[in-house]
Amino acid sequence: MLDESLKTQLQAYLERVTLPFEIVASLDESAKSQEMLGLLQDIQALSDKITLRTDGKDARVPSFALERPGADISLRFAGIPMGHEFTSLVLALLQVGGYPPKASEETIAQVKALEGEYRFETYFSLSCQNCPDIVQALNLMAVLNPRVSHVAIDGALFQDEVEKRQIMAVPTIYLNGELFGQGRMELEQIIAKLDTGASAREAEKLNAKEAFDVLVIGGGPAGASAAIYAARKGIRTGVAAERFGGQVLDTMAIENFISVPETEGPKLARALEEHVRQYEVDIMNLQRAVKLVPAAAKGGLHEVRFESGASLKARTVILATGARYRALGVPGEQEYRAKGVAYCPHCDGPLFKGKRVAVIGGGNSGVEAAIDLAGIVAHVTLLTHGEALRADAVLQRKLHSLPNITVLLNAQIAEVLGDGQKVNGLVYKDRLGGEAHRIELEGVFVQIGLLPNSEWLKGSVELTERGEIITDAHGATTVPGVFAAGDATTVPYKQIVIAVGEGAKASLGAFDHLIRSSAPA
Structure with missing residues (x-):
């Protein structure tokens, strides 16, 4: 099933497994079952800590569960997790095998503290670049909390379920038999939906933060670039974003980002975040900006208010909120969104x-x-x-x-x-x-095409008729101390490489503004 190159890579990963566990497969005589069996046999042969059983009795065939003796873990793949989901399989093998997750201690504690019973089912497609985040997040929750179970289901293989539930978009997530969500979600977003007090606690934390020298709104290529350039100047830098990566997360193949011949959107988004985290940047995810209150006087603080009730202040602000898919705006579009x-x-x-x-x-x-x-x-x-x-x-x-x-x-x-x-x-x-x-x-x-995410800025900075933020050659908006970069601005040619450059330029413009505004008379 796996070629030799992939086996070599997987074996290197599986050396990190410290706790023995079992793969329990539910199979029949179909071609897909035999294909799955081949995959599981290849995996089992790569680690002496993995045992393969084929006596599973699950109703979904073919499928397999990962079970660790002495631990109550309910994690299953219904279908063959190759394509974009191969990474999800590797992470599941590692985490069930005792390898510590990359999630923060705070997030892990939140997952472990969840009470009640959570039976998750995720429908994915092997070509979906948005699905792995959901699958990996719910798999991790199933490993950390025995009250959470998760089945990742290949919608193309289990068409009868897709038809019965009238699923026409992936990822689609069910919780305890009821629709829970559709589309990309991060682990923190899932937790926030389950833990209703999480948003209020996070807003309280944000309200207590000191003012930033540079506050970047948006976590796409422009926002990431701006944050890095600001942090390298040694000034207090923060990034507040709905989701780190922005529109790049929804991009499939990227073949024109200079020096990177070929990559995928989610992979590039992870690389951007990892690069930002190498610096002292305060990253605040799941924050949707709703209002910009410009400084009342020269040298004062700008304020950005968020949907959560949080508020942040900064000496300079860089707006990098990007763009979203343009809708048709015709009857029936919203009614049948994700239903065709x-x-x-x-x-x-x-x-x-x-x-x-x-x-x-x-x-x-x-x-x-x-x-x-x-x-x-x-x-x-x-x-x-x-x-x-x-x-x-x-x-x-x-x-x-x-x-x-x-x-x-x-x-x-x-x-x-x-x-x-x-x-x-x-x-x-x-x-x-x-x-x-x-x-x-x-x-x-x-x-x-795309629409700029700028509605919340009306009345605060000058926008074009199309809603683009008007900027000058330095990335400055019409409000002193407020800069902008990327697809939300008037800069032509909405490309990732251009957004990265514009983010750097806006950050340098903000730094220059800070120097000049704080210089003695």
Whole structure:
């Protein structure tokens, strides 16, 4: 099952296992069961601390549990965790085998203190880059707390469950049989949903913090770069973000970040955070900014207020809140979000195997999504508002070579249709003739660009009509002492490499402002 290179790497990891444990597989005679058996035999052969049993009786077949004698651990994989989930498997093997997790002592204590019974089920796809964070977080909770159990389920393999529960987006998490959440979640976010007092306690801690010299709002490439450049100046630096990594976490392949020929969004996001943590930077996650109160006087403190009720003050602020997927803004879109309306073809595409889908958008993202989905679904209809596709010529040639793709130009999306439970159609209007047309389908993938995360800044700094933060050549906004960087600003070409440079520039601009504002007369 595993090639020799992968076996060598895995064996090196498994040398960190200190406690013996068992892999208990539930199998039948199917090809997938035999494939899983091959994988588990390869793993067992790499460590004398691992025992393999094939007498499991779980209802989900094929599946396997990791069990440690003397410990009450309920952790199971239903499906073969390769692709993006191979890392989840490796971490589960290590943690069940006694290797300490990387989570903070405070977080570990919170997990162990959870009371009640928590039976989690996570549906994932092997091509989903957002799923491993959820799987790894819940696996860790199952290792730390005997009251937590977790089953990670490959939705493409267990299609009957996906259909029964009408799951049309991954990751989808169930707790005790009820829907708990969809989309990427960090361990701290999961804990916050279970421990209702966690947010208030965290807000109290933030309110007690001293003022920062530089406070960065946002943890994407621009925010990470700004934090590093500020910290290297030896000044008090903080980063407050909803999720560290930002939009990069939702990016699949990255092949144009200079000096890194090829990587993936979540991997780059982890690298950014690890780099920031090498410096004395106060990182405050799960903090959604809702208001900026500029300093009342020159040399005063700016204040940023958060949804949690927390408030932070700083001599300078760098706004690096990034952007999000642009919505269609038509009837039915929000109603059927994650019920057929999707924004990540890599994550959710496998759930539409053999079905009919539409892709909205004629740029590179839309055309790439259509090409990607064409290999999975029965048929793709690509609709664009323009008179021609805007994607690169090489992508267009590939698109037109595929027999199960139809391209519709001058198509204005009017409505997403559904039966109350899931998408079953799409209505568009021909911009030239004016006629309305209906397409019967099961999925709609929206790929029409980005919107800056700047609504909370209205009335505080000057924005363009599109909501972009206006900055000058130094990254300064219209408010002295407040700077901005990245996709939320007027800087053209929304690219990771540009955001990193803009973050550095804004940080240097903030430092220069601090020097000049504190210099004696």
